Amino acid sequence: MGELAPVQPDYVTPSSSKDSLISKLYENLNSNPYFNAGAGLAGIGIAMGFLRRTAQISNTFLRRRFMITLQVNNEDAAYPWLLDFINKRSATQTRNLSANTTVHQAESGKTELSISFLPGHGTHFFVHDYRWIKVERQREKQVIQKDGIRTPFETVTLTTLGSDVKFFKRMLETSAKEAIDNAETGLVIYQAVGPQWIRFGVPRKKRDIDTVVLDGNVCEQLLKDFQEFIGSATWYADRGVPYRRGYLFYGPPGTGKSSFISALASHFGYSVCLLSLSERTLDDDRLNHLLNTAPPNSVVILEDIDAAFVSREDPMANHPAYQGLSRVTFSGLLNALDGVACAEERITFMTTNYVERLDPALIRPGRVDRKQFFGNATDNMMRKMFERFYHESSDSPLAEQFVRRVSEQKSELSPAMIQGHFLMHKEDPRGAAEHVNDMFKSV
Template sequence: NTTTSAGNDTLPLPLPLLEPFLAFVPAPILPLILTLLRSSALRDWLKLFLLGGLLEAARRVLGQSWTLDGFFSGLYLHARIEREDEAYGWMLAYFTRLPAFTRTRNFCVSTRGKGKAGSENYIEGCHCSECSRNKPKKEDDLGKRLHYLPAYECDYSFWFAGTWVTVMRTRNNESGAVPMGVTPLTMDALQLRILAISPTRGRAVLERLLGQAKAAFEKDEEERISVWVGDQYGGWSRAASKLRRPWSSIVLERGVKEKLLTDARDFLASQAWYVQRGIPYRRGYLLHGVPGSGKTSLIHALSGELGLDIYVISLSKRTMDDQALNDIVSQLPPQCIALMEDIDCAFKKGIAARVSDDSSSDPAQEGKAGPAAPPGQDLGAVSVGSITLSGLLNAIDGVAAHEGRLLFATTNVREALDPALIRPGRMDVVLEFKNANRLQAEALFRCFYPVEEPGEQADPGKSKHFATPSSTPTLTIDPLPTVDPTADVLTRAARDALASCFAAAVPEREFSMAALQGYLMLHKVDPVQCVEGVEAWVE
């Protein structure tokens, strides 16, 4: 080793390493280079430079997808919840209330109602805190309100039960084109990632999370019923959430609704009886009669009384065929109400038969028949959509037919239906709905103008909207205000006297319940004027 001096400092120079470089350095600048090499600060910066370079190289290597993602994916439990599943609604409602979402800067804005948060919770005339909060503002466009939903392809993370959970809302549309008949919303899904060392731990956290989300959702929806709509791809989508209709608001002939409610409750409690005797556990109801007589309203109120959701099966869709019908029927939950409205319109045979029978006596019905069938083909085989009578019968009570459901079919003309469709075993209970009689008119009047006698007060422990006389919550009707605030309060006796006068002025079996309700709506705050003007309205 050779020692080179410059001032009082010395730097040992390893000749084997430096000689090749120093040979090319000009002599005038050689002292300057040696001085820089003897500086401790420069040596420290060179160390930092080398260390930073090594760390950056390691980051780039570890950042490759085949190493980092593969490592962490082994620690995550991945779960996907499709929009057609009920759990999608549970998780979406639960997550939108968490701080992880309420404090986010990324979200979607929608005017579509999403259950309890929508304006469906507002009841006109009620002054409780919930209705005051949900009352649509005057400047709102048709009462629409803004709802905030998770943005697509955006991660939202939060802690749950000591576990890190990430939620992402996705849309399964990789090709960029939406299939015909499918809305983009039906392709939504929620992706859940749960950080857990073992799959057992991850599944336990997932089940606990879904359990809490379901409990919170059912608590919000305990005073409501859900309406589901089937599509041609075999899935169900939640179309609406409605307040339960009070059973007392249904005005039918004496004993009709009581008979229906008793039969439905007996069926739901008799599964073991059906199984022991080898009878298919299914029940069918055919409601037929004049339009506006309360068939659909009865089903709505019955679903709230029984606590069952309504699943609407639309047979008139042109994209609905036998296979799609069997798929959606097979996806029905164990206990529910399956509804087929206007079942006679599913086939042109029913429409043609009705028009043919009525055209001879009613010229106004001429020209309403559907297109004629091709030569040599029975008109009954021509359906509006792609559903055949055989496919419909198999869906109702075939070998693969679903059990445990209450099937309701409505029609305005029973004679338009094929006898095979309404035989016992497919339609077990047949109820006819006629125009209103005087007893129904009187009961409807009383329903429109409820009164509270002095001393009658609502139970403070019950909901502001619902009373539970039979452990089933139903919507209560608050007293409507009178036109003149200084007028005397309407007593029960006065109301009953007005109801009798109103019923006496209505002809027997001439007007439907919907027609009478339409007239009462014109005078919903003035029963006296309603009675005084009913004769002129009848004429």
């Protein structure tokens, strides 16, 4: 009998046993539907978390590099200006508005109501300077004290694409300029009472400079001269020249001297200080004090200065009729206008109907830097006045008819007389052109 082969014992290495167990475990888990669903959800969750985190990082990067933001709260003076600016440019995009109502009641009982509409709370979009801008207006829980009234704290946030922060700076400056230009301000008149300047009544309605019609380019020249002076403080200081400006407006009565000064002051945002040299209580000391303590951003008007003084070269200077008209001496006036103690940054206007009566020392350079004649109405002035008053076109046949009929009378008219005639025919330009003779009945 042959020998039996030895039986080899079953022997499994540790590594093969481990692989077998892992394989069986994987097969069991793979066949388990609950595990597959959970693993899938976990994978989706991890992927979504990664995508969310990537989106956040990308959003932060994009906002920092390619977007700019402006935030303003209602404690800032520019807040209502900015909201009004947005509302004007988003009128067709937003339908969510908030109303701001103001009631003005006079002592007489007359009541005026004004309502302004601003963008409501929430998100709005508007276009400015070819850019889409996102607006978020939010109201917080905290309360602030504003003008004695407790008001909820609010913020408005503007966001747009770009990297130039000057875009929002320019926009904020534009909104502020629009608000200031449209603000209801008036012409403040000051009157000398004792040694002080006191406001005279309520502010007058400002007069548009375009409503004063002068011959040729006189208006443009005076505007340029005034503008150049108020912007030249450093130039005067560097050269040691006193920073003062004196104007003399002369011409027949009713030619617009005082009207133009008021319009000029209104145009540049200045107040007007009226001073009469013929006032019985005015003396040299008080005159000097008043001229040197005029309110900031104001002009001083010495009207009809010829009525207070006549030229020392005039034979009538010693006439009794001209004696005692004023306690102000001529030398006192000269020192007040151009003396050692005179204040800087002062603008003085003198008006007269008779420039020939004024002493040369009074109107020399340094006291009067610019003289301007205001004459009676020329054909061009009458044409412009007619067109402006009745809103006629530049080639209006009625305006030409009016000018022709006035010229036929061979007599001069002042702008004040022509304006008075127009007021008699407020809504009737044809009547104003046909009844020209009415103006000459009182001439």
